[in-house]
Amino acid sequence: MATLTVPALRTGAPRLLRNRAAAKLLLLALVTAGLTPFLTRHGGDGTWPRELTVHLSAPLTAASDWVMDHRDSHPLFLYFFGYISNAVVLAVRAVYLTLLAAGWAGVTVFGALTAWRLGGARLAAGTAAAFVACGALGMWVPTMQTLALMAVAVLASVAVGALLGLAAGLSDRLDRALRPVLDTMQVLPAFAYLLPVVLVFGIGVPAAVLATVVYAAPPMARLTALGLRGADPEVLEAVESLGATARQRLLTARLPLARKELLLGLNQTIMMALSMAVIASVIGAGGLGDRVYQALASVDVGAALAAGIPIVLLAVVLDRVTGAAGDGTARSRVIGLPYALAVAAAAALAVRALGAQEWPSGWTLDIAAPVNRAVDWMTAHLYSGVPVVGGTADWAGHFTTWVLDPVRTGLQGLPWWSVLLLVAAPAWLIGTWRTALTAVLAMTAIGVLGVWDPALDTLSQVLAAVAVTLVLGFATGIAAARSDRVERALRPVLDVCQTMPQFVYLIPVVALFGVGRAPAVAAAVVYALPAVVRITAQGLRQVDQAALESARSLGATGRQQLWQVQLPLARRSLLLAVNQGVVLVLAVVIIGGLVGGGALGYDVAFGLAQGDLATGLVAGAAIVCLGLMLDRVTQPARRRPEKGA
Numbered sequence: 214m215a216t217l218t219v220p221a222l223r224t225g226a227p228r229l230l231r232n233r234a235a236a237k238l239l240l241l242a243l244v245t246a247g248l249t250p251f252l253t254r255h256g257g258d259g260t261w262p263r264e265l266t267v268h269l270s271a272p273l274t275a276a277s278d279w280v281m282d283h284r285d286s287h288p289l290f291l292y293f294f295g296y297i298s299n300a301v302v303l304a305v306r307a308v309y310l311t312l313l314a315a316g317w318a319g320v321t322v323f324g325a326l327t328a329w330r331l332g333g334a335r336l337a338a339g340t341a342a343a344f345v346a347c348g349a350l351g352m353w354v355p356t357m358q359t360l361a362l363m364a365v366a367v368l369a370s371v372a373v374g375a376l377l378g379l380a381a382g383l384s385d386r387l388d389r390a391l392r393p394v395l396d397t398m399q400v401l402p403a404f405a406y407l408l409p410v411v412l413v414f415g416i417g418v419p420a421a422v423l424a425t426v427v428y429a430a431p432p433m434a435r436l437t438a439l440g441l442r443g444a445d446p447e448v449l450e451a452v453e454s455l456g457a458t459a460r461q462r463l464l465t466a467r468l469p470l471a472r473k474e475l476l477l478g479l480n481q482t483i484m485m486a487l488s489m490a491v492i493a494s495v496i497g498a499g500g501l502g503d504r505v506y507q508a509l510a511s512v513d514v515g516a517a518l519a520a521g522i523p524i525v526l527l528a529v530v531l532d533r534v535t536g537a538a539g540d541g542t543a544r545s546r547v548i549g550l551p552y553a554l555a556v557a558a559a560a561a562l563a564v565r566a567l568g569a570q571e572w573p574s575g576w577t578l579d580i581a582a583p584v585n586r587a588v589d590w591m592t593a594h595l596y597s598g599v600p601v602v603g604g605t606a607d608w609a610g611h612f613t614t615w616v617l618d619p620v621r622t623g624l625q626g627l628p629w630w631s632v633l634l635l636v637a638a639p640a641w642l643i644g645t646w647r648t649a650l651t652a653v654l655a656m657t658a659i660g661v662l663g664v665w666d667p668a669l670d671t672l673s674q675v676l677a678a679v680a681v682t683l684v685l686g687f688a689t690g691i692a693a694a695r696s697d698r699v700e701r702a703l704r705p706v707l708d709v710c711q712t713m714p715q716f717v718y719l720i721p722v723v724a725l726f727g728v729g730r731a732p733a734v735a736a737a738v739v740y741a742l743p744a745v746v747r748i749t750a751q752g753l754r755q756v757d758q759a760a761l762e763s764a765r766s767l768g769a770t771g772r773q774q775l776w777q778v779q780l781p782l783a784r785r786s787l788l789l790a791v792n793q794g795v796v797l798v799l800a801v802v803i804i805g806g807l808v809g810g811g812a813l814g815y816d817v818a819f820g821l822a823q824g825d826l827a828t829g830l831v832a833g834a835a836i837v838c839l840g841l842m843l844d845r846v847t848q849p850a851r852r853r854p855e856k857g858a
Contacts, residue, residue: 280413281415297419308364313354325338328537367482399432403803405803408826408829409830417497429483452466480536510807513585519579609731620677633656636846663831671813674733682794685745737801756782
């Protein structure tokens, strides 16, 4: 037997080492085995070692106090940040007063005519109905406040993003420098942007606008650079052969060829600006987001829904209108911008003459009271005690007891070095040693900041939500890929869900499940599910048809084609779905701190509400590190075939 075993080992070991994943795991195992005795003696009880913790509360508190004490006297604030703050306030106020002066009739008519110009009569009718619904729900003034803040933020975001994208599109060096920065910014949860601007500008509209600009500018920058770099080389060569200067080539060739990407960037910027403008209500943005925030704080589901519906309507209208602008030429050549402005002004003057500039109080529908009565009935009849199936509160309790608590306890009970190992292994397997190192350093930074346990609590919620999201998303995506009827039925639902801001998802889960960690996870699942479904279905539909035909010719069943052909060939799309699901889940789990999710999201909310910026900034930095780690762990690397990792 020995004579058979030795040659087998001699041939098997090289074969094992030629397998890249196995070789990586073997190296990690050897390093871990060598370091285990030392690491066990210095932190084998599951907690982060105190000697490796840096306490930043005192210096951050001192820095925060210094900023507050010198905000009205230091030249940096008086002559730089002060001017920026005043300019933002004046711009938002000017737009807001313009919208109020136009009145409900002027704004509605202008919006409908613009939609007609870009998308046709059906989009115009939908736009008009959306504005009328905002007024009918008693939310006209908050809607105008949100639109005013958004208008200023979008203009600034487009300007900043276009300039950065222009620089990255024309310079390889700047493109390489900006790419990792934009990559990181686009995976960070929105809450992570709030604390730094609050520290500098305080609570109020300037902080909300600037946080929105920083959050919404990256899509514009990336898509602008993509459009400029993707310009047809033959067209550029033809223009250059005619003696055009670099400026002329940019204005007459590159920018027109990048029109589709530029308009898509505008669409993405507007949608992200709306999402952030709603979330920024926790730092004084006002508007519809503030109504939702105040209602959720008092668990007033009816009031939250009354403000949430206009947010959804605004999101859908803005997405459809900007999407129609990017589809091609305008539908109506008759209705130009001057004509739309003239008709809107006439409508505004007409309602002003009639004394009905403000939304008539008699046209308002109060839905808060009946919604709250429905919630009370649900609490009494559906929360618990339902025969056989239990109730929504029972489901939330069971999910917390059977899933969330064990995962959190398991993570917090692991030695800290084993958590780092668990982070490094998948990051290196699907990426490179650089991505693994980045993920490990990000997780290490969380421990150094002294928020190891809250971060693992947040991570446990993310893992549970991602597991549910992937099970539902992959199953639904496979069904949509294999059935045109299912795909057509899901498309409008997914379109609407993907345009809704994160904040809105908290309203239905609070109504169904109350407050706690389980509702936060439920909101995260619903928010991330559309992206996972879409990416999965698209990846499966793009599988090479020749491979499927070969499988059918060999007699493969539908199930065999799925498991042995489609899923393996769609591997990169499935990994992208996992990555996007993780990033989107984290964003809502953090916001779930407002409805009892606890952990890092609660620390940020507590720091904002109580003025304890030190606690909030540490939690915000930990959120950044956690987001970076999760992105690197789930992001496959772009490898060159001839090179190894």
